[in-house]
Amino acid sequence: MKNNNTNSRRKFLDKGLKLGLITAIGAVGLTKIASKLNAKTNEGSTGKMELMTTDGTIIEVDSSEVMEMDHSKKQQHEEAYDMREGMPNRKFVMVIDLAKCKNALKCQVACNKQHYITGDHAWLKVYKMQEDTDTAPYWMPTTCMHCDQPACVTVCPVDATFKRRDGLVLIDNERCIGCRFCMAACPYSTRVFNWSEPNQGDITMLMDMENQTEHNSAEFAGLPSIKGTVDKCDFCPHTIKNNELPHCVTACPNGVFYFGDKYEDTVTNGEETLRLSKLLADKHGYRLMEGLGTKPSVFYLPPVDRLVDFKEGLESFTDFKSVD
Amino acid sequence: MKNYDKLLHDLAPQKFGKKGVIWTISLVVLIVLGIIAYIDQIIRGQMVTNMNDYALWGVYISNFVFFVATSFVATVTVAVLRLTKNSWRTPIVRIAEIISVSAIIMAGITITIDMGRPDRLMNLFIHGRMQSPITWDVIIIPTYIMVSLLLLYFPLLPDFGLLKKYYEDKKPKLSKWYGKLSLNWTGSDNQKAIQLKSIHIIAILIIPVGFMLQTIDAWLFSTLYRVGWDSTNLGAYFISGASVAGVGALVCVVYVLQKAYKLDDYITDYHFDKLGKFLVLVCLIYLYFNLNEYLIPQLTSKKGATTHINVLFVGEYAPLFWFVTIGGLIIPVIVLLFKQGRKPLPMFLIGLLVVTGSWWKRYLIVTPTLLHPFLPIQGVPEEWRHYFPSLHEWAITIGTLAMALLIITILVRYVPIVPIQKTADEQEELELNKNIKS
Numbered sequence: 001m002k003n004n005n006t007n008s009r010r011k012f013l014d015k016g017l018k019l020g021l022i023t024a025i026g027a028v029g030l031t032k033i034a035s036k037l038n039a040k041t042n043e044g045s046t047g048k049m050e051l052m053t054t055d056g057t058i059i060e061v062d063s064s065e066v067m068e069m070d071h072s073k074k075q076q077h078e079e080a081y082d083m084r085e086g087m088p089n090r091k092f093v094m095v096i097d098l099a100k101c102k103n104a105l106k107c108q109v110a111c112n113k114q115h116y117i118t119g120d121h122a123w124l125k126v127y128k129m130q131e132d133t134d135t136a137p138y139w140m141p142t143t144c145m146h147c148d149q150p151a152c153v154t155v156c157p158v159d160a161t162f163k164r165r166d167g168l169v170l171i172d173n174e175r176c177i178g179c180r181f182c183m184a185a186c187p188y189s190t191r192v193f194n195w196s197e198p199n200q201g202d203i204t205m206l207m208d209m210e211n212q213t214e215h216n217s218a219e220f221a222g223l224p225s226i227k228g229t230v231d232k233c234d235f236c237p238h239t240i241k242n243n244e245l246p247h248c249v250t251a252c253p254n255g256v257f258y259f260g261d262k263y264e265d266t267v268t269n270g271e272e273t274l275r276l277s278k279l280l281a282d283k284h285g286y287r288l289m290e291g292l293g294t295k296p297s298v299f300y301l302p303p304v305d306r307l308v309d310f311k312e313g314l315e316s317f318t319d320f321k322s323v324d
Numbered sequence: 325m326k327n328y329d330k331l332l333h334d335l336a337p338q339k340f341g342k343k344g345v346i347w348t349i350s351l352v353v354l355i356v357l358g359i360i361a362y363i364d365q366i367i368r369g370q371m372v373t374n375m376n377d378y379a380l381w382g383v384y385i386s387n388f389v390f391f392v393a394t395s396f397v398a399t400v401t402v403a404v405l406r407l408t409k410n411s412w413r414t415p416i417v418r419i420a421e422i423i424s425v426s427a428i429i430m431a432g433i434t435i436t437i438d439m440g441r442p443d444r445l446m447n448l449f450i451h452g453r454m455q456s457p458i459t460w461d462v463i464i465i466p467t468y469i470m471v472s473l474l475l476l477y478f479p480l481l482p483d484f485g486l487l488k489k490y491y492e493d494k495k496p497k498l499s500k501w502y503g504k505l506s507l508n509w510t511g512s513d514n515q516k517a518i519q520l521k522s523i524h525i526i527a528i529l530i531i532p533v534g535f536m537l538q539t540i541d542a543w544l545f546s547t548l549y550r551v552g553w554d555s556t557n558l559g560a561y562f563i564s565g566a567s568v569a570g571v572g573a574l575v576c577v578v579y580v581l582q583k584a585y586k587l588d589d590y591i592t593d594y595h596f597d598k599l600g601k602f603l604v605l606v607c608l609i610y611l612y613f614n615l616n617e618y619l620i621p622q623l624t625s626k627k628g629a630t631t632h633i634n635v636l637f638v639g640e641y642a643p644l645f646w647f648v649t650i651g652g653l654i655i656p657v658i659v660l661l662f663k664q665g666r667k668p669l670p671m672f673l674i675g676l677l678v679v680t681g682s683w684w685k686r687y688l689i690v691t692p693t694l695l696h697p698f699l700p701i702q703g704v705p706e707e708w709r710h711y712f713p714s715l716h717e718w719a720i721t722i723g724t725l726a727m728a729l730l731i732i733t734i735l736v737r738y739v740p741i742v743p744i745q746k747t748a749d750e751q752e753e754l755e756l757n758k759n760i761k762s
Contacts, residue, residue: 121377125703142699151549157458158444158451177447178370178440180380181458187549189697193380193440196371227369228440289698292549320706 083219084172086164091297092235093167094143094246095258095267095279098303101126101139102254103313108141110251111233115222116200119321121192123222123233124248128317137310138303141256143248144169144190144233145288145296152182152191161230167262167297168235170218176229183230187289188296191232198225245270254308262297331748332490335740338585344733351730358723361716362437370440372716378701379694379711384438386686387721390569391431391728392465392541393562393682397570398424398472399534400606403527412598414750415590415742419581420574421476422739426731427573428472428537432465434724457547460540468537471530478523482745485509538563545689551628552693561613565685567606568653572678575599577732579672581741590742593667600666603678607657614649632696640710641692644684652681 049063103126111117111124123143130137146169153163160176163169183191200223219237236246244250249257250270258274260267265276279285285299340348365372375382401420405413436442452459484506491499509515542562545553555561578599582591618636621629636645656674659665665674691711695701701709713721 120704122703127699127702129700155456155458155547157453157456157462158447159453160447160451175444175447175451176441177444179438179458180440181456181544183377183380184550184694185548187698189378189699189701192377194369195373195375196369230440319702321703 083170084162084164086166086168086237087240088165089263090166091262092146092240093260093262093267093276094146094235094249094298095260095276095285095301096141096298097256097258097283097301098138098140099301099306100254100256100308101141101303101313102308102310103128103139103316104253105316106251106253107248107257110247114236114247115234116198116225117192117222117231118199121194121231123190123192123231128313136303138306139310139313140300141248142188142190142288143298144235145188145294145298146235148295148297149293151185151187151292151294155181155185157181168237170234170237171230171232172218173226173229173231176226178228178230180230187292187294191230193230194225194227197227200225328486328744328748331744332486334587334589335742335744335747336487336490337736337738337740340737344584348730348733351726351733354726355723355730358720358726361719361723365437365716365720366442372714374711374714374717376708376711377704378697378708379691381438381690381694382711383687383713383717383721384434386690387683387724388431388434388438389541389686389689390683391427391434391724392537393566393569393686394573395424395428395431395468395472395570396534396538396563396566397427397574398475399530400567400570401574401602402475403530403534406527407531410598411750412595414746415587415595416574416578416599418476418479418739418741418743419578420570421472421479422732422735422741423570423573423577424472425469425476426728426735428465428469429731430724430728432469433727435461435465437720437724457540457543461544464533464537464540468530468533471526471533475523475526475530476739478519478526479743479746480739481506481509481519482511483740483743485511486744487740535563538566545693549698550693551696551698552632552689555617557613557616561610561617564606564610564613565682568603568610568678569682571599571603571606572675572682575603575671575675576679579668579675581736582668585741587742590747596668596671597663597666600660600671600674603674604657604660607653607660607678611653611657614653628696628698632692635692635696636688641688645688648681648685648688651677652685653678 047063048060049066050058050060051066052058105126108122108124108126112119112122115123117123125142127140127142128137129140146167148163148167150161150163150169152161153169156162157179158175158177160173161169161171161182178193180193183193218234219241222231222234225231239246245259245268246257249259252269255269255271258267258269258279260273260276262276266273267276267279268274279301280299283301285301287296287299361372373382373384397420401413402417402424405417436445439445448459448462452462454460484502488499488503488506491502539559539562542558546555546558548554575596578591578595582588618633622633622637635641656678659670659674664670695709695711
């Protein structure tokens with residue numbers, strides 16, 4: 001009984017396999033015939049074509065044999081720059097040397113001017129910091145931290161604020177619904193809101209000046225700001241693209257700001273170019289509120305061995321008004 | 325057979341008297357003022373509010389949280405009292421359901437008032453992302469609106485059927501409407517079985533949905549880093565707070581309707597007594613979570629927490645904080661512990677106190693936290709360190725509150741406040757029991 005059973009099963013398998021093989025061959029054959037038939041119909045309508053081979057000889061081929069290669073399409077696609085993906089293979093970082101800052105506020109003036117923002121809503125702030133009465137005071141400029149774990153991006157309900165591969169956190173103010181959840185989420189209080197129609201002057205003229213054809217302002221110096229949406233420091237993608245430094249870096253008379261690429265491991269303040277990893281290791285670089293786990297792209301060097309007196313900066317410090 | 329005549333005469337919706345008309349007109353006036361203010365806000369931008377880059381949320385959000393909290397009343401009274409078989413709930417559940425529907429609809433409307441770009445509302449659906457707590461809110465609020473509407477509607481079917489017959493000669497048009505709404509209710513056993521089952525399913529369903537709604541509302545804050553919001557306590561804190569706001573609102577509305585419609589035979593001192601005890605219970609639970617929220621951080625006294633709590637205990641917001649805590653929680657508990665305190669009039673006054681306290685409580689949850697960010701407030705105008713709503717904000721907020729009351733008023737005008745059929749059934753049962761005993 002048992003033997004019989006297994007035998008019949010074997011036979012069945014054998015037959016099945018053979019049948020499968022035959023159908024497979026048959027199918028391949030059929031498609032071949034079909035494709036040939038197809039090719040023949042094509043032949044009638046097109047002629048011959050001259051092509052150059054890689055070694056330089058000219059050959060003539062049937063134009064029906066010529067097909068577009070896949071990767072040529074892909075290449076085109078790669079060239080089309082995706083604003084939400086950012087610049088390929090870059091990771092922008094900033095280092096702020098607190099030992100050098102004396103609250104000259106040139107960074108803020110330049111930032112406000114270049115981004116057409118008013119003082120009350122300045123993107124870049126210089127804080128008078130003193131953690132405790134027993135510890136030393138110092139000046140601390142803050143930009144957007146462009147966090148690698150950005151709280152603002154997590155809570156945005158419509159993906160209006162987004163994180164790019166090159167490290168930048170930007171805002172698509174054509175999509176923002178103005179719920180201000182990102183502002184509440186940001187522990188660095190870096191975001192500002194356009195409570196009324198932004199006072200930027202003649203927008204069309206300004207946009208012409210910036211050679212901005214697209215309306216989307218995420219990469220264009222905050223132009224135009226839109227009523228009822230959120231703005232913040234954008235790390236100046238419009239200057240980085242031209243291989244220039246952000247406005248605050250170039251404007252600072254004391255070389256406080258260093259800007260660069262983490263993958264290249266270099267940062268520069270316009271005067272000196274340094275190894276990022278060495279700089280952070282040597283000078284004990286740290287990031288603001290590391291404990292929150294936001295992983296900022298902005299590093300700070302502690303205010304040690306200061307070249308300037310803290311009190312000098314007090315002259316230009318006003319409690320209630322930032323520079324316009 | 326059952327005698328519905330007296331019941332129908334007492335409980336069928338009545339036309340407004342003189343007071344009712346004045347009340348409705350003044351509500352409409354307040355709403356129109358609110359709408360005018362809102363249109364101005366849309367034209368000029370939220371410049372017309374006193375919000376700024378630091379106090380980035382204001383009275384709109386706290387008012388929204390208040391509405392969400394109040395809408396919890398259907399969950400705590402209808403569903404929970406139903407499951408625990410507390411039969412004293414019969415004459416007040418309909419009112420609770422009406423408040424709930426009105427509050428949750430208004431919550432949906434008020435949240436859009438806070439948006440900078442209400443014209444882009446559709447982006448929430450086009451570009452919506454699941455990781456944002458706002459998207460969770462967008463899902464749960466319409467769900468709760470639907471569930472609470474059904475919870476109001478299903479038990480109404482037999483009453484609509486009765487009203488159809490009642491108005492057949494007097495007002496044929498109205499009778500036709502009630503007939504349509506009653507979905508051909510005949511009162512057959514089959515229909516009754518389906519209706520009972522549906523009510524039971526909805527009454528159970530509204531508990532998890534209500535809990536989710538309150539918790540998501542809490543998570544809008546506790547998913548952020550800010551001191552005062554970043555608390556694991558917040559979900560339970562909001563649920564218990566919502567019970568207080570809801571039952572408080574219920575007490576007020578029940579009292580007003582009892583007086584306005586002379587329902588003394590149906591809503592009696594007994595019901596107020598029970599409601600009073602219930603209010604004490606929810607207040608005590610909320611008090612417990614308040615202790616967790618304020619005293620434990622004060623004990624470990626981390627720097628940020630101490631600053632925040634000092635502002636509440638002794639600083640700028642101390643008067644409001646102690647009004648909300650003592651007036652809105654402790655005094656109600658003490659007064660309602662006495663039998664005399666659970667009489668209708670004192671209950672009404674306590675109810676008003678609780679609702680006012682609950683409204684300001686939301687204000688205290690939203691505003692002081694925003695005014696104490698991690699980095700100091702510097703380099704901005706002096707007035708940005710404080711926040712108090714502007715005239716526009718008050719007009720709009722009062723408009724929304726008036727609109728909530730108007731929804732309640734309209735529903736009360738056309739819907740029997742006390743379930744007629746259920747009352748009749750219970751009366752019959754009572755008679756039956758009496759006969760058996762004698």
